[in-house]
Amino acid sequence: MMSVSLKELASLVGGQVCGDGELQLSGAATIRDAKAGEITLADSPQLAKQLAGCAASAVVVPGGFQPQGIDCLVVDHVHGAFARIVAHFRPPRPARRVGISPGAHISSSARLGSGVDIHAAATIGDDVEIGDGAVVHAGVRIMAGCRIGKQVVLFPNVVLYENTVIGDQSIVHAGAVIGAYGFGYEPIAGRHQLSSQLGWVEIGAQVEIGAGSTIDRGTYGPTIVGEGTKVDNQVQIGHNCRIGRHNILCSQVGIAGSCTTGDYVMMAGQVGLADHLTIGDRAQLGAQAGVMRNIPSDAVHTGSPSFPMRDYMMQIAALARLPEMRKQVRNLQRAVAQIVGEVRPRDEQEAA
Amino acid sequence: MMSVSLKELASLVGGQVCGDGELQLSGAATIRDAKAGEITLADSPQLAKQLAGCAASAVVVPGGFQPQGIDCLVVDHVHGAFARIVAHFRPPRPARRVGISPGAHISSSARLGSGVDIHAAATIGDDVEIGDGAVVHAGVRIMAGCRIGKQVVLFPNVVLYENTVIGDQSIVHAGAVIGAYGFGYEPIAGRHQLSSQLGWVEIGAQVEIGAGSTIDRGTYGPTIVGEGTKVDNQVQIGHNCRIGRHNILCSQVGIAGSCTTGDYVMMAGQVGLADHLTIGDRAQLGAQAGVMRNIPSDAVHTGSPSFPMRDYMMQIAALARLPEMRKQVRNLQRAVAQIVGEVRPRDEQEAA
């Protein structure tokens, strides 16, 4: 493997050497993995102890954190600089332009922008529009009437049902399914009758949707995910939902039908929402929260059923002491019974 | 966009105008979205307030609900009528018959019924049978020996492992996987040894299975999903399960191996069942319930671990008051200590 001096790396990322600029480095890795001869990163003084136990020969640090006994590269943005260094040692494979693969199946009525890549085994339905510079990976299924924005990336085996709209520069990861039927049924004569499925899904610009996530179409109109919202893997968004802008929805979150969220809402992993709820701007929901009520803006809730974080913490603390409290209550009962026996005649006690 | 009179819509859906039949309408949308010039729906008087804040020019309502200040179209079935109106303004794309696509990969031993559609990039294995009028979308994988009923719809990228049986008129949404190996292991010499995988999956008629759901094959025989049962997205059904008829399993439900459910069971989102449980007819399980025991017929359980709904509600109420109760107990301890100090000599107290 090639070797690079610390000075050269400093020049690459616009940082300053603090130590031996001639030090030769052969790779870059995180603290957990870095070996002698490699450079690592430490974005906070809290990592000083872990860093001391790491074999790395140099470290990228922010200004103001100068760990002892190791040559440093001081930069403004630790992660940005380290990413460039990693990419220098292990250059990412350039995305190969494939153009329109002859192995793709494309309707003659589809309209493709310029600079579009359609990989082999993808299928593109009737009247689909695909924006300039979009990439459609292998095995993607775009059903009739979808509109895909510019520079969108659809990773392998993504499925878009009819009339799905994807905003510019959005990314959909492998296996995600957008636009399947909403889960609404009416009981008729002992059978579950599926509701209307006349709606569709609209994804805003710069949205990212994780692998295996599912977003159902609306009943009569759109299910919406707002601009800039990031959705992790295996998230479920039910029919008719309106997810706001710049939300963060972590893995395995489940949002039932017809919910509305504001902007900058955050949901940790495995959160569940009942249907028809409204979640205010910047609200935060803790992991595994089970939300049954509307949540106001800026609130932080958690628990199942969910409570404001402060109440929840007190409940959990109290819950942890419940067994002890049961003992205390029993002791009190005994003490009171004894007192009653001492201060009152027996017949009065029995009446109580 | 074309415009239609309220009177014409009434005639389309067999309803009665209450107001101006000549009113011209240009579209249909739900209360949240409807603009001036459009018609909306309100299926219950509880929506009167929301309706009053909506810009819609007309509304579809059931008999007996006559909102003020808006022209009405009174019908027997609000949702059925509104669906027809929506479809009138925005006709759904007719499913295009594709027949047997030359881009599909079909074993010569497969037997296809009449009127079958097999889209491009689908693969059909040896000895597969597909019933009349079934639709196999792009990228569906049907492995050897499967039997697919009449008018079944398999959406894109569905995977059916060997010998899966799908009943008539069932629908499987994109990315669902039916018949993968059951998750059973025996520890042998420090390694996990996979159990036998000699079984298969049998799906009844008129079943619907959501996007990304997974149903594992049985160990020696079938895993079964009964007729008319509806399964939402991202549901997991373990090996050897017997799901009854007309169940409703909401999104992200997880059912461990060898469970049995009766008919008309309902499970809300993210419910989890331990293995080998029996759930009685018409039982209902609340969202995020963690079920560790058998549930009798008609019972309503929730919580993790789950309890009968009534007990759970009392627990939750008590839990919310736990911090307060801790204070009460501390106050009682103090009061009792004081009383004891007053009524007993000091040495007796210490003995207690």
Added chain:
Amino acid sequence: MMSVSLKELASLVGGQVCGDGELQLSGAATIRDAKAGEITLADSPQLAKQLAGCAASAVVVPGGFQPQGIDCLVVDHVHGAFARIVAHFRPPRPARRVGISPGAHISSSARLGSGVDIHAAATIGDDVEIGDGAVVHAGVRIMAGCRIGKQVVLFPNVVLYENTVIGDQSIVHAGAVIGAYGFGYEPIAGRHQLSSQLGWVEIGAQVEIGAGSTIDRGTYGPTIVGEGTKVDNQVQIGHNCRIGRHNILCSQVGIAGSCTTGDYVMMAGQVGLADHLTIGDRAQLGAQAGVMRNIPSDAVHTGSPSFPMRDYMMQIAALARLPEMRKQVRNLQRAVAQIVGEVRPRDEQEAA
């Protein structure tokens, strides 16, 4: 259907007949399903009652369990023997060797070992290496730079992003996605900026990964799943995780980024882990546990938030009695108030 004598089955599996060796059997099924004329299995005396209610004509049992009123086949390993009997009556379809399907899309720079099967509609990217005897089913997407070990099986529609490494004899089930982007964002000017995605995923040997599971790539280096670990359906493993060897991760488990687990860790269904946690060797986490802290080796935790099993059980017992305890506290308050009224003058009480 062919018929076989109990004696012949005994000879097939190396067991001993206890009863009528000439008994003719026409099939094999589990206790729940077995009909007259069929053989079933009972691996423990605890099944004696269920067996008594089963119509089966014979049963495979372990030594030391001799049920009454039914002919027995006594063997050392009940499940192994029964599997052979089931396979005798219903021989599993032999995996058909397909070689390199002309319907697959394979980069000219890919290197395929000997005896490899690549099914139709699979796509294999640049510089991919596939080991001897591996099977790549239909619709699998292997992106550039992946390395697939010997005798690996990739079921239909699996997606491997760039540079994924899969160890020998591992199995990945349908629809699983390995190597998608990690879910890490930095807030910049009101937008969420995606972290670096320079890492990859490394799966050890003899790992099994369930249908629809997702494992994200590391930020700068690998996400790792250790040798022999078994991952059920719809499990999520976040970026930078290090899953140890021989773990058992049940369905719908969610592990946030940068977690580390030891060897032989077990997680039941729907467990969730917060990020950056360390779980010790042989730790066990109960179903739906919500883990927020590191867990030491050999510990058994459950609950959300999780507690040691013993503490959790006491909490749940106490929780179930909370409503009753609330009454006890109210009664105590009343009793103490009455005592205070009796032993103290009124003005003292009010001061208290």
